Amino acid sequence: MPTNRRWLCVPLLLSTALVAHAVVPAALPASVESTAPAANVQTPQAAWATMTPQLKRELRARYAAWQALPEGERQRIAQAAAALAAMSATQRDALQAHFQGMDQMHRDGWLLGPRLGAFYAKLQPLLGYLPAEQREPMLALLHQLDAAQLEQLSLISQRTPPQERAALREQLLALAPAQRAAWLQQNVAR
Structure with a gap:
């Protein structure tokens, strides 16, 4: 190798x-x-x-x-x-x-598996402080996203100010799966 x-x-x-x-x-x-x-x-x-x-x-x-x-x-x-x-x-x-x-944060991110672990450092601003009730739904949502969508969410995560992250997570979790791709594209373009 x-x-x-x-x-x-x-x-x-x-x-x-x-x-x-x-x-x-x-x-x-x-x-x-x-x-x-x-x-x-x-x-x-x-x-x-x-x-x-x-x-x-x-x-x-x-x-x-x-x-x-x-x-x-x-x-x-x-x-x-x-x-x-x-x-x-x-x-x-x-x-x-x-x-x-x-860094310990990056090592812990790999516990999400190889696919999400590769994106964890970029997603950490959005996911680092998830309320307990959002953890399972958010992980399920992340596992449904493809690599391009995870990359888009990474950009959104890094651009979102800390005080707006909770609202962003709630908005994302409230979306129907069919609406996520359009939502991600719209929020990346902002």
């Missing part, structure tokens, strides 16, 4: 690894694995019992993010997990270091 493509895959591959920790009970975080003696293999239940509340919350959030993904996104993540597993330890370490060097 060419170097420039490899770096573009970093978030997808590493978000896959992060989601895998939440989905595959045997895949324990390094902090848990390193606390267990090599001769004494812990069961997933025993490892869970030794985790901090913060780590448990993080794993639950990853698992919830995984459950919220459409099946196609889960398949893409499974393929990325296979690609990550096939890499050498040196390559995985380099990718991990690159991913850990990213």
Whole structure:
């Protein structure tokens, strides 16, 4: 894989690894694995019992993010997990270091899956502070948009002043799916 493509895959591959920790009970975080003696293999239940509340919350959030993904996104993540597993330890370490060097906001955005994760940094102004009651409807709406529409929404998100974002989200959520394309075009043109 060419170097420039490899770096573009970093978030997808590493978000896959992060989601895998939440989905595959045997895949324990390094902090848990390193606390267990090599001769004494812990069961997933025993490892869970030794985790901090913060780590448990993080794993639950990853698992919830995984459950919220459409099946196609889960398949893409499974393929990325296979690609990550096939890499050498040196390559995985380099990718991990690159991913850990990213801002936490960007890393968290990849929990939305590879398609939305690629747009998250641009959508973050609009989505970063969603009220709880808007989270599920907004994620469902975003999964229905194609790449061109996500790009349009990204532009709208970045142009909208903070004090107008709540109204914009409400307006977008109130639209019928058939009206979204025209609404996006109209708001991009402003």
